[in-house]
Amino acid sequence: MTTSTLFKETQPPPSLQQELLVTTATTPAVKKKLTLIPLIFLIYFEVAGGPYGEEPAVQAAGPLFAILGFLIFPFIWSIPEALITAELSTALPGNGGFVLWADRAFGPFFGSLMGTWKFLSGVINIAAFPALCIDYLKRIFPIFASGLPRQLALLISTVLLSLLNITGLTIVGYVAVALGVISLAPFIVMSLIAIPQIHPHRWISLGQKGVKKDWTLFFNTLFWNLNFWDNVSTMAGEVENPRKTFPLALFSAVILTCLGYIIPLVAVTGAVVVDQSKWEAGFMADAARTISGTWLKVWIEIGAVLSAVGLFEAQLSSSGYQLLGMADLGLLPKFFASRSKRFNTPWVGILFSTLIAIGVSYMSYTDIVASANFLYSLGMLLEFSSFLWLRWKSPQMNRPYKVPLPLYALVIMCLVPSVFLVFIMVIATKTIYLVSGLMTIGGIGWFFLMRVCKSKGLLHFKRNSEDQ
Numbered sequence: 001m002t003t004s005t006l007f008k009e010t011q012p013p014p015s016l017q018q019e020l021l022v023t024t025a026t027t028p029a030v031k032k033k034l035t036l037i038p039l040i041f042l043i044y045f046e047v048a049g050g051p052y053g054e055e056p057a058v059q060a061a062g063p064l065f066a067i068l069g070f071l072i073f074p075f076i077w078s079i080p081e082a083l084i085t086a087e088l089s090t091a092l093p094g095n096g097g098f099v100l101w102a103d104r105a106f107g108p109f110f111g112s113l114m115g116t117w118k119f120l121s122g123v124i125n126i127a128a129f130p131a132l133c134i135d136y137l138k139r140i141f142p143i144f145a146s147g148l149p150r151q152l153a154l155l156i157s158t159v160l161l162s163l164l165n166i167t168g169l170t171i172v173g174y175v176a177v178a179l180g181v182i183s184l185a186p187f188i189v190m191s192l193i194a195i196p197q198i199h200p201h202r203w204i205s206l207g208q209k210g211v212k213k214d215w216t217l218f219f220n221t222l223f224w225n226l227n228f229w230d231n232v233s234t235m236a237g238e239v240e241n242p243r244k245t246f247p248l249a250l251f252s253a254v255i256l257t258c259l260g261y262i263i264p265l266v267a268v269t270g271a272v273v274v275d276q277s278k279w280e281a282g283f284m285a286d287a288a289r290t291i292s293g294t295w296l297k298v299w300i301e302i303g304a305v306l307s308a309v310g311l312f313e314a315q316l317s318s319s320g321y322q323l324l325g326m327a328d329l330g331l332l333p334k335f336f337a338s339r340s341k342r343f344n345t346p347w348v349g350i351l352f353s354t355l356i357a358i359g360v361s362y363m364s365y366t367d368i369v370a371s372a373n374f375l376y377s378l379g380m381l382l383e384f385s386s387f388l389w390l391r392w393k394s395p396q397m398n399r400p401y402k403v404p405l406p407l408y409a410l411v412i413m414c415l416v417p418s419v420f421l422v423f424i425m426v427i428a429t430k431t432i433y434l435v436s437g438l439m440t441i442g443g444i445g446w447f448f449l450m451r452v453c454k455s456k457g458l459l460h461f462k463r464n465s466e467d468q
Contacts, residue, residue, distance in 0.1 A: 038173025043253035045314035059279035060218035062207025096325020097233025105386035116443025117379035183303035198270035243400035323349030
């Protein structure tokens with residue numbers, strides 16, 4: 001069965017009624033919605049943003065395993081996650097995405113817990129992108145290396161990027177298209193220039209002799225570069241004709257992302273021979289200088305800054321619309337569903353996400369970022385469970401797109417990435433267990449606090465639920 005077959009749209013009989021309550025009814029009419037091309041690039045920036053960051057896979061395991069990893073891993077991780085997102089986003093085309101799925105499958109408690117896990121992992125990721133921009137700018141302007149200038153630059157850049165996000169998904173979507181083209185262009189040029197310099201035998205290298213394989217770094221690199229396909233689901237209510245647009249956009253984004261990783265990797269590993277330890281994040285720019293010259297290195301570094309901007313905008317949009325969707329479900333107070341009168345964007349959700357990201361950006365947060373990955377893994381296990389449960393318990397649900405596999409095959413499809421998620425969590429440190437546990441306890445406490453606020457009438461909510 002080919003990938004295109006898996007993404008082929010299915011049309012249910014018109015007599016079937018939609019079983020699931022979606023938030024589309026509570027979403028105001030939008031003058032302009034996301035169309036196919038901007039949605040493809042928003043998904044692309046949710047996941048990748050370019051081959052920046054794939055280099056540690058070579059450092060960890062050598063060229064052959066790195067190439068095989070970026071060829072095989074999409075089939076056991078990216079494609080299953082994208083297929084699930086396509087099915088459930090078209091069945092529940094409302095804002096909130098994975099929160100809606102868990103809420104419908106297992107009730108508001110698990111919907112809220114899903115929201116906690118995914119939101120925290122998302123905003124911590126958001127905080128890293130302005131810092132990445134400043135790290136590249138300091139090479140040109142050393143004043144941004146440390147101290148007050150760096151702190152002010154982080155604050156100002158975060159605020160300015162957030163203001164762009166408030167202008168609307170249509171603008172953000174077309175900005176993502178421009179950023180995607182500009183940030184990918186130098187890698188296309190580098191790969192073409194590298195062709196005469198490629199020696200194919202270098203691709204089968206297992207790495208330098210005496211260098212121990214770092215499988216933890218290897219798998220974390222693959223995981224980090226190929227996840228977050230479901231983030232775009234939180235904006236499903238803002239997509240034009242989501243039942244048709246989502247599957248096609250996800251399929252296109254999978255191809256774009258995989259090619260964007262594998263082509264530069266094959267070109268550079270075949271053309272450049274350096275000490276394996278040099279393959280750190282950012283090495284692609286140094287490889288570009290070796291292949292063609294300083295001009296291409298500078299172009300790739302500029303592309304890295306623009307890629308970070310695209311990643312920030314895409315993930316901030318997802319976080320803002322996730323909070324709006326949770327408010328539509330009654331999991332958060334009504335004011336989280338507030339929209340800008342001018343731009344119709346969830347300004348409260350965007351502001352709340354931005355404030356947390358600003359706070360995190362000033363911290364030394366290596367363990368916190370690792371904890372965010374741990375929380376994301378927990379969220380994905382709950383997401384796989386929700387998908388399978390809804391397939392089993394609601395087989396007649398109106399699914400405009402349906403993964404064309406029987407239930408037992410879907411269990412296998414979800415089991416393989418689930419084993420990988422469990423592996424990622426098992427190798428975590430005690431600190432990560434502690435921080436992730438405290439965040440989870442905080443999320444549980446937040447759910448019951450909201451329940452008390454609703455029962456006492458202390459805050460206004462959009463929906464009442466007997467389960468709450």
